[in-house]
Amino acid sequence: MREFDLIARIRARVRDGEGVVLGIGDDAAILTIDPGEQWVVSTDTLVSGVHFPLDTRPADVGYKALAVNLSDLAAMGAKPRFATLALSLPSVDSGFVEPLLEALIALGEAHGISLVGGDTTRGPLSLTITAIGSVPAGSALRRDCAQAGDAVYVSGALGDAAAALALRGVAIGADPAEKLARERLAQRLARPTPRVALGQALRGIAHACIDVSDGLTADLSHICVASGLAAVIDPLLLPASRALSTLVPDPDRRLQLQLGGDDYELCFTIAPEHESQLTSVASDQHLPLTRIGTLGPGSGVHLLGADGRLTLCTRGGYQHFA
Ligand code: ADP
Ligand code: MG
Numbered sequence: 001m002r003e004f005d006l007i008a009r010i011r012a013r014v015r016d017g018e019g020v021v022l023g024i025g026d027d028a029a030i031l032t033i034d035p036g037e038q039w040v041v042s043t044d045t046l047v048s049g050v051h052f053p054l055d056t057r058p059a060d061v062g063y064k065a066l067a068v069n070l071s072d073l074a075a076m077g078a079k080p081r082f083a084t085l086a087l088s089l090p091s092v093d094s095g096f097v098e099p100l101l102e103a104l105i106a107l108g109e110a111h112g113i114s115l116v117g118g119d120t121t122r123g124p125l126s127l128t129i130t131a132i133g134s135v136p137a138g139s140a141l142r143r144d145c146a147q148a149g150d151a152v153y154v155s156g157a158l159g160d161a162a163a164a165l166a167l168r169g170v171a172i173g174a175d176p177a178e179k180l181a182r183e184r185l186a187q188r189l190a191r192p193t194p195r196v197a198l199g200q201a202l203r204g205i206a207h208a209c210i211d212v213s214d215g216l217t218a219d220l221s222h223i224c225v226a227s228g229l230a231a232v233i234d235p236l237l238l239p240a241s242r243a244l245s246t247l248v249p250d251p252d253r254r255l256q257l258q259l260g261g262d263d264y265e266l267c268f269t270i271a272p273e274h275e276s277q278l279t280s281v282a283s284d285q286h287l288p289l290t291r292i293g294t295l296g297p298g299s300g301v302h303l304l305g306a307d308g309r310l311t312l313c314t315r316g317g318y319q320h321f322a
Helices: 003-013 058-075 095-112 160-167 176-190 196-201 216-227 243-246 251-258 271-283
Strands: 021-022 035-045 078-090 113-122 126-136 151-156 208-210 230-233 266-270 287-298 300-304 310-312
Touching: 003 095, 003 113, 035 058, 058 078, 058 095, 058 126, 058 176, 058 196, 058 208, 078 095, 078 196, 095 113, 151 271, 160 176, 160 243, 160 251, 176 243, 196 271, 208 216, 216 230, 216 266, 216 300, 243 251, 266 271, 271 287
Parallel strands: 078 113, 230 300
Antiparallel strands: 035 126, 078 126, 151 266, 151 287, 208 266, 230 287, 300 310
16 A cells, blocks of 8 residues: 555545535645634644554554544534644554554544644554644633632542553463453553543533643643642542552552553632532443542642641653653
């Protein structure tokens, strides 16, 4: 297969959704802007060996490349609309590229996002996706709108992805419960669920929101810096999955993993008088939403100790070129 054959296959597979005037095939796509809406645009690159291990299944590579972009749209409260895909491949091996595209396009369809263009080049394996979403004008969830007194919440559970990464290469025991737990964690690392519907449900309720990609303290500190506030987090409140608790019974080790990142949950802040609305959001979304701390004047993310003392988090989360 050559470049144009691959593009023709992508084009044949993709269905143009609402708002696509002209999709794949011309020099550029033409999209319609809805009155009263704003675009929300985000780009994320996944590089083989940096963002995923070299032996990752191609379907998981395709899935995760789009999932992390959908997670950024979710964190803004945006509805996914369009995406472009810049693909760099060592060779056009259909056994590799077909499952990659299939998983990527299937996830896109599940979230109503149309692939409207891209680029295809030879090079080390990497995928750059630009995701475009929309929000009613002025309603996007931002990092800089948190307020003193807000409660800090996180969706789902934390630490599964970091645990899966830490346990790679560690032999799985014969215990079926352990085996199942290991599979659950591996799935959370390979196929994180972008909290797209939650993000949209939080519009008008949450003050600030971010997705947890680099680690809870690193990501929450972005909200603190942008909003000029300090956060106090109670580590005992951080939600852990049953799989994580089974495999990592030591609470200190578990906490380390829960701060590890790559879970793509949403961390958001909300005024105490609006917290009661979260009960129905959580039940609509079939997703636990857990209060993990509060925001107040000051700066930095602080962990509350069992003795009541606060520790400033200096661990910066995952940073390239660190
Ligand atoms: P150009 O030379 O104008 O950049 P290309 O030959 O690169 O055009 O691309 C032809 C069409 O195919 C364009 O509409 C482009 O957006 C689309 N396209 C190329 N690669 C991809 C890809 N990996 N995924 C989706 N669309 C792609
Ligand atoms: Mg091109």
